[in-house]
Amino acid sequence: MKLKIAIQKSGRLSEDSLKLLKECGIDIAAGGGKLRTEASNFPLEAYFLRDDDIPKYVQDGVADIGIVGENVLLEQGNQLTVVQPLGFGKCRLSLAVAKGYDYQSVYDLQGKKIATSYPNILRRFLQKSDVQAHIHEISGSVEIAPGIGLADAICDLVSSGSTLFSNGLKEVEKVMVSEAVLVANPLLGIEGKKILDKLVFRINAVLKSRKNKYILLNAPNEKLESICAVLPGMKSPTIVPLAMSGWSSVHSVVQEDDFWQIIDSLQAAGAEGILVVPIEKMIV
Ligand code: PRT
Ligand code: ZN
Numbered sequence: 001m002k003l004k005i006a007i008q009k010s011g012r013l014s015e016d017s018l019k020l021l022k023e024c025g026i027d028i029a030a031g032g033g034k035l036r037t038e039a040s041n042f043p044l045e046a047y048f049l050r051d052d053d054i055p056k057y058v059q060d061g062v063a064d065i066g067i068v069g070e071n072v073l074l075e076q077g078n079q080l081t082v083v084q085p086l087g088f089g090k091c092r093l094s095l096a097v098a099k100g101y102d103y104q105s106v107y108d109l110q111g112k113k114i115a116t117s118y119p120n121i122l123r124r125f126l127q128k129s130d131v132q133a134h135i136h137e138i139s140g141s142v143e144i145a146p147g148i149g150l151a152d153a154i155c156d157l158v159s160s161g162s163t164l165f166s167n168g169l170k171e172v173e174k175v176m177v178s179e180a181v182l183v184a185n186p187l188l189g190i191e192g193k194k195i196l197d198k199l200v201f202r203i204n205a206v207l208k209s210r211k212n213k214y215i216l217l218n219a220p221n222e223k224l225e226s227i228c229a230v231l232p233g234m235k236s237p238t239i240v241p242l243a244m245s246g247w248s249s250v251h252s253v254v255q256e257d258d259f260w261q262i263i264d265s266l267q268a269a270g271a272e273g274i275l276v277v278p279i280e281k282m283i284v
Contacts, residue, residue, distance in 0.1 A: 006066035009048035024202035089180035115145035116155035223270035
């Protein structure tokens with residue numbers, strides 16, 4: 001059996017989805033307008049689809065699993081299992097109004113016209129906020145709606161904010177945050193689940209490695225204790241003596257989030273010759 005995965009054919013999630021699979025050691029020859037292709041070295045068959053179609057294909061069992069933005073999932077309301085977030089395709093769904101608009105609170109949207117491609121998510125947000133507004137559903141170029149008099153506000157995806165900025169808009173409410181997630185058909189059979197578990201194991205190893213760095217440094221032996229106090233390591237740091245007596249090399253793994261703070265503390269504790277290296281896979 002082969003597990004069937006639905007991936008966005010061409011768009012913001014395509015490259016990162018294929019890159020993730022490649023880093024999991026799965027070779028998929030995409031491109032050339034192909035709709036379907038098989039991995040050469042893993043029991044996986046990829047279907048290339050529009051992102052909006054992915055939840056339905058997985059729901060209907062045409063594909064077993066898929067990679068799609070949480071925004072699309074929530075908008076469509078499918079009953080899929082979210083297996084795990086994938087750390088890319090990060091964005092937020094936000095409300096925005098003209099820059100000059102004196103916006104105070106969500107109640108300023110009462111009775112206003114809001115253009116969006118996400119009517120269901122927006123409707124729920126407005127209901128929760130106890131605001132009645134007119135939702136005008138459009139499928140693309142939402143950001144131009146206020147400028148051409150089609151709407152007073154928009155509700156659209158934002159990542160860098162430059163689209164809003166260049167259209168004279170400002171972000172005023174964050175409706176949801178989103179990233180790409182791996183979804184699965186809840187009725188996936190035992191054999192399919194086994195392949196999925198294998199895939200998830202590899203994905204976790206890749207995602208963990210992206211969040212961590214391998215660090216090597218030299219230190220005089222009398223400073224080792226204070227240096228090790230800063231470095232957690234996977235179990236504890238590795239210490240190897242240097243050829244020069246009285247000195248050691250310390251190896252450890254640090255999280256990207258704490259990275260600069262740890263470097264500062266290490267230098268203060270007497271570390272020298274600090275090297276930081278990317279980790280390719282991390283199995284813990
Ligand atoms: O053809 P298909 O239907 O497959 O693709 P699509 O055009 O519908 O989707 P696509 O490729 O644009 O986006 C796919 C997914 O990427 C979305 O569903 C989100 O989960 C995720 N994503 C992440 C984004 C963005 N960031 C994003 N910035 N999707 C869209 N945008 C758009 C946004 O709509 C706006 O037009 O980018 C513009 C804003 O970007 P900034 O950087 O200027 O703020
Ligand atoms: Zn789409």
